[in-house]
Amino acid sequence: MNRFAVRLLKQCRLSSTKSKAVLSSLFPKKASKFAHENKVADFVSKLRANYTSGGNVQPKRMRDSYVEDYLRFSTDPDALEEYKDISGTTIRVGKILEDIDALAGMIGFTHALDETNKDCVQVVTASLDRIDMLRKFPIDKDIKLSGFVTFVGTSSMEISIVVEALPEAAPAPGEEGIGYAASLVNRNGLAILTAKFIMVAINKETMKSFPVTPLSLETEEDHALYVAGAEHKARKQAASAIALTKKPPNVEEMYLVHDLYLKSRNYSIGKEPKPDNVLFMSGYLMRVAFELAYATAVMACKSYNIEFLALDDLTFRLPVPIGSIISLSSKFVYSTKSTFQISVIVDILNVVTGERKTSNDFYFTFTCKDIEKFPHVLPQSYAESVLYIEAKRRQKRFKELQE
Numbered sequence: 001m002n003r004f005a006v007r008l009l010k011q012c013r014l015s016s017t018k019s020k021a022v023l024s025s026l027f028p029k030k031a032s033k034f035a036h037e038n039k040v041a042d043f044v045s046k047l048r049a050n051y052t053s054g055g056n057v058q059p060k061r062m063r064d065s066y067v068e069d070y071l072r073f074s075t076d077p078d079a080l081e082e083y084k085d086i087s088g089t090t091i092r093v094g095k096i097l098e099d100i101d102a103l104a105g106m107i108g109f110t111h112a113l114d115e116t117n118k119d120c121v122q123v124v125t126a127s128l129d130r131i132d133m134l135r136k137f138p139i140d141k142d143i144k145l146s147g148f149v150t151f152v153g154t155s156s157m158e159i160s161i162v163v164e165a166l167p168e169a170a171p172a173p174g175e176e177g178i179g180y181a182a183s184l185v186n187r188n189g190l191a192i193l194t195a196k197f198i199m200v201a202i203n204k205e206t207m208k209s210f211p212v213t214p215l216s217l218e219t220e221e222d223h224a225l226y227v228a229g230a231e232h233k234a235r236k237q238a239a240s241a242i243a244l245t246k247k248p249p250n251v252e253e254m255y256l257v258h259d260l261y262l263k264s265r266n267y268s269i270g271k272e273p274k275p276d277n278v279l280f281m282s283g284y285l286m287r288v289a290f291e292l293a294y295a296t297a298v299m300a301c302k303s304y305n306i307e308f309l310a311l312d313d314l315t316f317r318l319p320v321p322i323g324s325i326i327s328l329s330s331k332f333v334y335s336t337k338s339t340f341q342i343s344v345i346v347d348i349l350n351v352v353t354g355e356r357k358t359s360n361d362f363y364f365t366f367t368c369k370d371i372e373k374f375p376h377v378l379p380q381s382y383a384e385s386v387l388y389i390e391a392k393r394r395q396k397r398f399k400e401l402q403e
Helices: 003-009 017-026 035-050 077-083 093-112 220-241 251-264 282-301 382-402
Strands: 067-071 121-133 143-152 156-165 190-203 306-315 325-335 340-349 356-368
Touching: 067 093, 093 121, 093 143, 093 156, 093 190, 093 282, 121 220, 143 190, 143 220, 156 220, 282 306, 282 325, 282 340, 282 356, 306 382, 325 356, 325 382, 340 382, 356 382
Parallel strands: none
Antiparallel strands: 067 143, 121 190, 121 306, 143 156, 156 190, 306 356, 325 340, 340 356
């Protein structure tokens, strides 16, 4: 399905008034429904109309795909009001996730477009490799979102994005940069968040994959980024090979499951809230999943002083057609001395057959400075044990990447 068309047509439903009340109280300010979609659609339309290659398709430099955008909080109080969280001291991370998803689509399209496909190429989000939160968002600074392609496969592209707080006011609307020259302008921003998306080029008529333009590596930085991209791909493939949906837990993990079972005979844990049916697409789905995870974290910690740290390895397994009913289930699944993980499982429901298929599983890492010791998780079933082990594996990767 055409990703941008889907985003233009997306809609949402909440069948549970309880879930709706929780979300509206935590995240009361709503964005203009089509703001991101119109921006992406306009960007793609102008890029197609103005594209000229000068003949044969040539390899492109990494920064030829550079695109930037700004959130002008210092001069736009309405935007700031829309993005502020319930505490009024920082920015809603879920909104930023929606923004960077749209930005990744623009960047992917900028690289994928060439003379042979400019009328039929489309770009879709395949997966989110990683998001790391480096520090809290300030509310008194303008925010810059930027990125470019750092690795390509046959039809896939790794897109690296950084979100920064600017020391000075952002350029005026309409002066956002695009392309190689714009990427060289250093505004001395302070990095707040980094992300890596995997986008795939497809033929919008046949829905089959499209080969993308190779990269021309000109500098040592280019080579380093490309090697890192190849390593990310290899690591992702290795993790996929031993995924718990394909292979059972190893011996050490099975001992862990049994140990947790023995502990569960003496202790019990409370049930986590399970937000009900929703219908969302792409970046909008990411935003709502984050906000549900945040709500679960607030309820588990009994505090609003929750800090988001990372979102690990999100794959879009199944397309979500317009009209689908989607169930989001949020659980507190794992904790260490300093962090905890919230899992959000997204299932597509067939209202005729009752069939349920998993589209996404999110693992958000949070911390809370008000809590000295986080609740200990004791799985009550094999399914919960699988979630626990998966979260434990991701926590291990999180620590390795920090080191």
